[in-house]
Ligand code: 5GP
């Protein structure tokens with residue numbers, strides 16, 4: 001897609017702090033983080049919003065969802081249960097969709113947000 005900033009990041013036409021890449025997905029740090037850890041997982045294929053996805057995108061959405069906890073763990077905000085059965089850590093996942101959903105970049109992306117609080121109020 002012309003003039004899509006995340007397509008340009010996926011095509012390496014503009015730089016980003018890339019933390020993961022495979023044939024279908026890219027993950028990179030958000031340029032304006034709302035928390036100590038804030039990265040985005042995007043499909044390389046251009047899809048404007050979650051509402052544009054169809055059943056043919058089921059596997060892609062599943063891959064995004066499964067990648068989130070894996071990368072969160074690697075980056076230090078994974079969710080873990082200690083020996084006493086008490087949960088520790090964790091992160092927020094978020095797809096903003098459309099103007100009322102607060103979407104600014106119209107290329108599908110999952111926000112993954114974590115790390116010690118406080119976070120920016122708008123996302124907390
Ligand atoms: P949205 O509001 O669309 O859900 O979120 C878009 C996110 O993309 C925002 O958190 C914003 O900081 C981030 N973002 C916008 N432009 C760039 C960019 O050029 N590079 C990176 N790494 N993040 C961006």
Ligand code: ZN
Pocket residue numbers: 001004005006007008045046047106107
């Ligand atoms: Zn795009």
